[in-house]
Amino acid sequence: MRILIRTSKWAIWARRLGSLALPMTIIPILLHREQLVSSSDFAVIEAVAAAIAALAVLLALGAFARLWMTGDRGWGRAVSGLLFGLICLAPFGWFGYQALHYPMVNEVTTDIAVPLALTSDAQVAPTSAAMRDKIAETFPNARTRSYPVDATEMFAIVENLVDARGWDVRVRRAPPTALDTGTINAIAMSLIGWRDEVAIRVAGTAQGSTIDMRSVPLVRFHDFGENGRRIEEFLLALDEKITLTLRDAPQAPAPTDTEAPPAPATEEDEAE
Template sequence: MRILIRTSRWAIWARRLGGVAVPLVVISVALHRLRLITSDLFVNAVTAAAVVALLAVVASVVALARIWQSGDHGWGKALLGLFFGLFCLAPFVWYGNLAAKYPPVTDIATTTRGLLPLVFEPGTAAMPPPRVLSKAQASALFPNAETRSYPLGQAQTFALVVQLIDDNGWDVRMVREPNAALDPALINAQIMTIPGWREEIVVRVTGDAASAKVDMRSASLNARHDFGANGLRIEQFLADLDTAVTSWLRDNPNLNLPETEAAEALPAPAPS
């Protein structure tokens, strides 16, 4: 007589739930990035996906325990459900860790925000009110997000800023070039995070032909928590700008010298 070995129902449900959680996450992110759903609907959708993924993990663990004891079939289904569930829960664990590390902030700036206006202005119906840190909090969390001063002219400093923004692949929305009156130069660009949150950066360059100051703002446009992204972005961008300016000055040592000193610094012409 042939003995039939049944497949664990827990394993079947683990595989089904895991198979539902993955497309829920992927489709929700895709629709949010394409702006086909609102941010509130996106949050609801990924929360539902997280619940389904958690159920898949629970069902997988129960299935594996019962299969071990009973000898039923379903190892593959249970393990696949466990993998899908953990795969979908990994981003929530990641962002949960960031939420524990950083307070719910959406707007970081190195100077007065009024000097760094967004293209997408705060206060409109589509943008939540900005959440900001005190100066002491910002200094503690993001100590390198500070105004930069360079012994390099405004125009060339602004050119390096534009190049860095282009290298980062950010979507430039507005540019105010340096001019003869030495008015502040501004550039606004937008960034989209992997889940589809939109963030805007503003860089302001002031100065003259021999020196420049750089300020930066980074703000979330449709989120209520940036998970530290804005402050970290400012720190990284300004660190990269420090490197770019240092390299430029190294390669052009006579750039800001007076004409007489620059002429003396040039190598003597070779005898004919």
């Protein structure tokens, strides 16, 4: 008599759901980056994908227990469902960690007193004093910078750093003179397609220039630290660039006396 070995339905459904969750997680990211789906629709699709992936993981774990006890087939299907589900859930776990690690803010700026103007219609709620202290503690390098470089030269350096990051520049106003102010407004995109507006101000001073930045999420309720990290990274890169620029700048030669010093008087000259 032949013994019938069945294939676990739990394992079958674990792989099916895992195979469904994988494209539901990846394809919307590509569409979101190309702005083919709105951010609100993207969030809903990813939430559904996460629920399906979690169910695939639970079914896979249940399948392992049943396969161990019954001896049915389906280990490969259960492993596939588990791996697919974990791959889909990994980004959600990472963003969950970021949400706990970083404060829930709707902007990060180096100048609270005179906020930089935005070109988008992003709604920015006032930041409380307690939250400003939390932002300052979390992002200690997000501070106004002052450099002994005039505003026109500084604006060109800032402009190059912005272009190197591939930000979508919407406004670019160079300072007319070394004592004027220039601004750049650009849209920066995160890896999964979230967009933020970045504003940069270069203000000329008698000693050189000052740099301020503001980064605001366009639609998210939580930026997962993206805006604060962006400002810190940009300003630290600017620090390094200015350090190299000042180091490599040609030094003015020391003044020299072109006239030969008078020859000392001799005894014959004194006698005359």
